[in-house]
Amino acid sequence: MPVWFSDADYATLRAACSQLMPSDQGAPGAEEAEVANYIDLLLGAFSFDPPRIWAGGPSSGRMGGDARFTSFHTLTQMDELAWRMRIEGSQGKPEREFNGPVVGLQEIYADGLAALGDDFAQVDGAEQRRRLRDNEEFRLLLYGHCCEGMYGAPEYGGNKDGVGWAYLGRDGDVQPRGYSDAEVSGP
Amino acid sequence: MTADAIIIGSGPGGSTAAEVLTRAGWSVVILEKGRNHLLDPNDLTKPAYDYSNDEIKFLSRHFLGPDPLIEPRAFRLSAEDGEHTHVGEVNSIPTTVGGGGVHADGKVPRFREEDFRLLSDYGPQENAHVNDWPVTYDELEPYYAEAERAIGVAGRAGANPFAAWRSGPYPMPPGAPMYGAVLSSAAAERRGLHPYEAPTAANSVPYDGRPGCNNCGYCAFFGCPIHAKGDPIALLTKAFATGRAELMAETCVSRIRTEGRRATGVDYIGPDGVERSMDAKVVIVAGGAIETPRLLLLSGMEHPALGRHLMVHFQTIVVGHFPDLRLHPHKGRSVTHVQDDAMVQDDASRAAAAEGGLPWIRGGLVEHAGGGHLTMEARHVPWGRHHARSMRDSNIGDRMWVFVMQGEDLPYATNTVDLSPSIRDVRGLPVARITYKPGHHELVASKHHGKILQGVLEEMGADWTLHTSSPGVSYHGVGETPIPESRHVIGTVRMGDDPATSVVDRWGRMHELDNVVIADSSVFVTSAGYGPTLTLVALASRAAHHLAGTTPD
Numbered sequence: 001m002p003v004w005f006s007d008a009d010y011a012t013l014r015a016a017c018s019q020l021m022p023s024d025q026g027a028p029g030a031e032e033a034e035v036a037n038y039i040d041l042l043l044g045a046f047s048f049d050p051p052r053i054w055a056g057g058p059s060s061g062r063m064g065g066d067a068r069f070t071s072f073h074t075l076t077q078m079d080e081l082a083w084r085m086r087i088e089g090s091q092g093k094p095e096r097e098f099n100g101p102v103v104g105l106q107e108i109y110a111d112g113l114a115a116l117g118d119d120f121a122q123v124d125g126a127e128q129r130r131r132l133r134d135n136e137e138f139r140l141l142l143y144g145h146c147c148e149g150m151y152g153a154p155e156y157g158g159n160k161d162g163v164g165w166a167y168l169g170r171d172g173d174v175q176p177r178g179y180s181d182a183e184v185s186g187p
Numbered sequence: 188m189t190a191d192a193i194i195i196g197s198g199p200g201g202s203t204a205a206e207v208l209t210r211a212g213w214s215v216v217i218l219e220k221g222r223n224h225l226l227d228p229n230d231l232t233k234p235a236y237d238y239s240n241d242e243i244k245f246l247s248r249h250f251l252g253p254d255p256l257i258e259p260r261a262f263r264l265s266a267e268d269g270e271h272t273h274v275g276e277v278n279s280i281p282t283t284v285g286g287g288g289v290h291a292d293g294k295v296p297r298f299r300e301e302d303f304r305l306l307s308d309y310g311p312q313e314n315a316h317v318n319d320w321p322v323t324y325d326e327l328e329p330y331y332a333e334a335e336r337a338i339g340v341a342g343r344a345g346a347n348p349f350a351a352w353r354s355g356p357y358p359m360p361p362g363a364p365m366y367g368a369v370l371s372s373a374a375a376e377r378r379g380l381h382p383y384e385a386p387t388a389a390n391s392v393p394y395d396g397r398p399g400c401n402n403c404g405y406c407a408f409f410g411c412p413i414h415a416k417g418d419p420i421a422l423l424t425k426a427f428a429t430g431r432a433e434l435m436a437e438t439c440v441s442r443i444r445t446e447g448r449r450a451t452g453v454d455y456i457g458p459d460g461v462e463r464s465m466d467a468k469v470v471i472v473a474g475g476a477i478e479t480p481r482l483l484l485l486s487g488m489e490h491p492a493l494g495r496h497l498m499v500h501f502q503t504i505v506v507g508h509f510p511d512l513r514l515h516p517h518k519g520r521s522v523t524h525v526q527d528d529a530m531v532q533d534d535a536s537r538a539a540a541a542e543g544g545l546p547w548i549r550g551g552l553v554e555h556a557g558g559g560h561l562t563m564e565a566r567h568v569p570w571g572r573h574h575a576r577s578m579r580d581s582n583i584g585d586r587m588w589v590f591v592m593q594g595e596d597l598p599y600a601t602n603t604v605d606l607s608p609s610i611r612d613v614r615g616l617p618v619a620r621i622t623y624k625p626g627h628h629e630l631v632a633s634k635h636h637g638k639i640l641q642g643v644l645e646e647m648g649a650d651w652t653l654h655t656s657s658p659g660v661s662y663h664g665v666g667e668t669p670i671p672e673s674r675h676v677i678g679t680v681r682m683g684d685d686p687a688t689s690v691v692d693r694w695g696r697m698h699e700l701d702n703v704v705i706a707d708s709s710v711f712v713t714s715a716g717y718g719p720t721l722t723l724v725a726l727a728s729r730a731a732h733h734l735a736g737t738t739p740d
Contacts, residue, residue, distance in 0.1 A: 020570040027575030054250050057239030058412035069239065076222060076437060076458060078613060082254040098611050099274070102256065129571070139570075147565035151578075152243040168579050170517070170561065173240030175412045178401025181363035184519035187512075 002037075004044030004106070010036060012113045015121040019128045020139070020146050028163040030146055038149030038158030039142075043087060043106050050074040053083055055155045062162070063177040069155040112138030190216040190433070192469040192734075193453055195440045195482065198286020199720050200707035201473035202419035203727040205426040206337065211735035215426070216433045216465070218455055220478075221252045221283035223436040224410065225420055231427035231434055234420060238289075238410030242562045245409045251290055252282035257613035260477070261620040264669050265601065272669075274610055277621050278499060278676050280475050284436055285410075287475065287674065288419040288720070292407035292521035293388040295340055295418070295721040296552060297331050299351040299530075300324040302715040309547050312628060315597035316496060320712045321684050321693035322726070324351050330725035330732075333739035335386075337425075338724070339394040339417035342386035349381065349527040361523070362391035362400055367514040367588045368524040368555040374647035375526060375555075378639075382526040382555065386721075388418045389520055395421055405560075406521040418720065441616055443470055443486040443703065450703045456614050469702045469734065473727065476676040476709035480604045481619040483680065483690075490690050490699070494604045496678040497621065498596035498714035499671045500551060501629035502657040503637045505590040507644030513585050516557020524555040529592055529636040530716045536635060543631035550636040551593040551716025558584040588647065590640040593675060595716040597628050604679050623658075623671060630660060677719050680709035695730035704730050 002010045014036040023029035030036065045051040054073040061067030075083065081095065089104025090096035115138065116131050117123070123131075132139045149158025151165065153173060159165065165172040191213040194201045205215050224237035244250040252258070253276075260279070261271035280287040301308045303320040311317055332354050342357035344350075361384035364372075372382040389400045389411070400415040414420055426432040437458035444452045444464070452466045472479050480494040529536075529550025540548040558564060564584040568577045580586075596602075602624065606617040637654035644652045657672040683689025686698035691710050697703045706727035708719040715722075732738060 021574050022572055024572055024575055027579070029575065053248060054244045055239065055241055056237065057241070058236040059239070068236075069241065073237070077460070078257060078437070078458075079222075079254070081613065082249075082257045085256050098613060098615065099259065143570050144566060146570075147562045148243050148247055151561035151565055152247075153241050156243050165561075167575060168561070168581070173405075174403050175240055176401070178403045179518040181402065183515075184363040184402045185366055185369060187366060 002040045002044070003047045004040050008118070009110070009113050010040065011121040012116055013039060015128060016113075016116060016132060016142060017146055019125065019132055020143050021150055028167050030150065032160065033150050033158050033164050034160045035146050035149035035158045038152070038156055039109075039145050041157035042145065043109060045087060046084065048072070051080070051083065052156065053079070055153060059175045060153065060155065060173050062172065063174050065176045069153055108138070108141065112142065189466045189468060190214045192471055193218065193465065193467045194471045194473060195453070196286060196473035196475070196478070196707065197284045197419070197423065197434070198280070198473060198475065198707070199288045199419045199724050200727040201286070201471065202288070202422035202426070203334070203724045204471045204473065204706045204731040205432050206422040207728050207731035207737070208735055209426045209429040209431040211737045212431070213735060214431045216435060218438045218440050218453070219284050219434065219436045220439040221281065221436065223284040223434065224250070225283070225285040225289060226423060226427070226434070232424045234414045234424070236412065238412045240403055240405045240409070240412065242560050246560060246562060251410065253279055255279070258282065258618070259610060259612070260618050261607040261610050262670055263620070263622050264624045265622060270608060271610070271620060277670055278477060278674060280674055280676065284434070285419050285423065289410045290408050291418070291720060293416050293418065294385045294522055294525065294554070294718050295335070295338070295388045296386050296525070296717045297351055297353070298324065298715045298717055298722050299349065302713065305713050312546060312597055315599055315626065315628065317597060318683065318712050321682055327725050327729065328352070328354055329739045330728045331721060334721055334724040334728055338388045338419070338421050339390055339397070340386050340388050341391040343384050346383035347381065347527055349531055357386065359391045359394055362387065362389060363402060363519055364523045365516060365519045365557070367516055367557050371555045371588055371643065371647055372524050375643050378643050378646050380526050380528045380643065382524045385522055385525040385554070387520060387523075388416060390415045390417065397421070400520065402519045404517040404519060418724070439614060440482060441485060441614065443482065445486070445700060448699065448701050450700055467702070469704065471704045471706050473706040475707050476679045477604050477619050477621065479705060479707055479709045480679040481606065484606050485616060492681055492688055492690050494679050495600045495602075496598035496681055497602040497604055497623055498598055498677040498711070499623065499673040500675040500677075500714060500716070501594040501596055501625045501633060502671070502673055503550070503592040503594055503633040503640070503654070504656060505637055505640040505644060505652065505654045507588050507641075507647060507649030507652040508582065509586050509588060509648060510650055514557055514588055515585060517560070517584070522554045522556050526553045529553055530595070539631060539635035543627065545628055545631055548628060548632040548635065549595045549716060550632045551595050552718070553640065554591045554593070556589045556591055558587050558589070588644060588649075590643070592633070592636055592640065593673070593716055593718065594629055594632055596677070596714045597626055598678055598681070598713060599626055624669070625658065625660065675714070675719055677708045677711045677714045680705050681712055682710040683712065694733045695726060704734065706730055
């Protein structure tokens with residue numbers, strides 16, 4: 001159940017993410033990593049308290065230490081303003097429009113997904129790719145978020161169980177273990 | 188009660204002033220615009236543990252600030268562009284307790300003797316205001332030495348044949364060399380260059396109560412999760428341990444109030460958004476070379492040199508591809524080796540200068556480095572069916588090696604920081620507008636040294652190399668990405684003996700205000716080709732010792 005998107009928009013989003021980062025011959029794609037969930041949690045960050053903007057530190061627990069990434073930081077009044085501007089847009093509120101109106105990610109995604117078409121999840125892959133190529137500005141934004149959702153910390157809702165890292169043979173966050181001097185200096 | 192000094196900004200410069208002054212018995216209050224994620228809010232003598240190996244938080248979500256939506260900057264190449272061509276992030280150094288020291292990867296080289304006397308040793312350049320500093324290396328050396336001990340620097344004396352003299356060894360030996368740097372250093376030596384272990388403010392062994400670095404690989408643009416990076420936490424915790432320092436975070440100074448030749452106080456906006464005032468005996472400004480001139484201009488100060496001569500280090504980026512290697516630059520410090528050769532004159536650089544119609548050229552420190560983090564690498568890999576396999580092949584991350592030359596920018600009066608006529612920050616204050624374009628000298632030096640560095644990567648075995656720069660240029664004019672990536676911001680409140688051509692005196696004190704001292708890299712006369720941090724710390728230390736009538740330990 002998405003926290004921000006409608007079920008229909010979420011289906012379009014998942015299909016679009018899967019075209020940008022498809023599963024391929026044993027390689028995990030956006031679907032396995034739940035990249036769409038990452039984007040849903042970003043746009044719905046304020047459905048949580050504290051909002052899911054900045055994960056805690058210093059360790060995730062994956063390499064020892066406490067599992068602190070799940071403790072998201074509380075936002076100051078000013079940070080909340082910035083992130084509501086970024087996600088919700090300025091919505092005509094004077095305190096958000098000191099440099100003019102700001103279009104938020106929620107609106108950009110609503111428009112971008114609409115432009116891909118209501119039937120996007122049903123059409124074939126070649127047609128999906130054509131529509132993504134035709135919507136370059138939105139595709140670039142979406143792809144950037146896919147990169148974060150595929151290879152960022154799993155606590156933000158993507159990279160489920162570290163599948164993005166595992167396929168690359170990478171560890172992701174490594175505190176408090178780190179690497180030995182031999183691992184740094186050797187081949 | 189009025190503190191003996193108000194310090195504006197808690198980065199390396201402000202932290203140094205706080206440490207030196209509180210040690211001398213002064214009371215200080217530190218006003219910092221950003222949040223505190225560096226120190227335990229319940230005990231400022233201890234670290235906080237908010238930093239992490241988290242690319243989303245640090246690379247995508249502005250955890251260290253400034254958030255360009257609420258604290259933007261404006262940018263243009265030149266006045267011909269009109270008001271601005273870009274609004275958003277420009278050369279952003281963290282707005283957070285600890286400032287630029289938090290995200291820096293900790294390379295802290297000293298300048299060399301000649302860097303302080305460019306006009307005398309090298310002579311003038313057309314269109315640039317090349318000058319000697321009113322301070323010599325010899326005068327600064329005790330402050331460099333004190334700064335290295337205070338923040339903890341790992342390095343090897345004698346490793347750099349071009350280094351300035353030093354009164355003692357580094358406090359710690361160098362840390363583990365990166366695999367790629369081992370290979371690129373050997374190749375550089377075969378080409379007659381002189382790579383050496385980068386002097387780095389990351390502990391190679393436990394030091395001063397902080398742990399040794401565990402090579403996690405998240406240095407540049409990240410805060411250190413274990414506080415193995417010493418700058419500026421070592422300085423701040425010492426200042427707070429005296430009981431004579433107070434921290435006011437999320438507090439933005441909007442104006443320095445003056446009366447005749449003195450500052451009488453500051454106006455500030457706290458976390459509640461309310462503007463208040465505080466009386467001042469001494470005001471120390473350490474906001475960096477963009478925010479410091481902005482505050483002076485917001486305070487109504489005027490001087491022909493104020494906001495001029497902005498320098499950022501024109502970066503030459505040389506990339507080589509190694510199909511058969513796995514260089515794993517994600518393990519270890521961001522940079523472990525550097526070389527000074529591009530700052531040393533030889534027949535080839537003299538010929539390149541002459542060919543470019545210049546009396547001389549100077550490059551900058553060359554860093555041996557690798558590719559970026561995964562979320563960044565992925566952005567450069569195509570979408571679609573081959574995405575995952577391209578990432579696993581990692582031609583960008585794991586099979587590339589990079590030289591970054593921090594090229595010396597000359598001081599041009601036309602590269603400036605002033606107040607944007609129309610763009611405001613969230614508090615309603617005009618933001619800084621940066622007007623910056625590299626000069627002919629920077630382009631000639633970049634082209635010359637870029638070719639040499641491509642040769643080194645070929646020597647290392649690259650199957651192809653390329654040579655680019657930040658800001659991007661076509662070498663015929665400035666290209667499509669004119670905003671410099673450099674986080675080294677320098678100049679704008681230049682130091683000198685002549686009040687007509689400089690804003691502050693040799694002690695960092697404003698010529699026109701007896702109790703205002705500038706303690707950051709905005710006072711630099713020239714930019715050298717080295718990161719500015721250790722030099723600005725040494726200068727801030729010298730200024731603070733001068734105020735307090737003390738000398739370095």
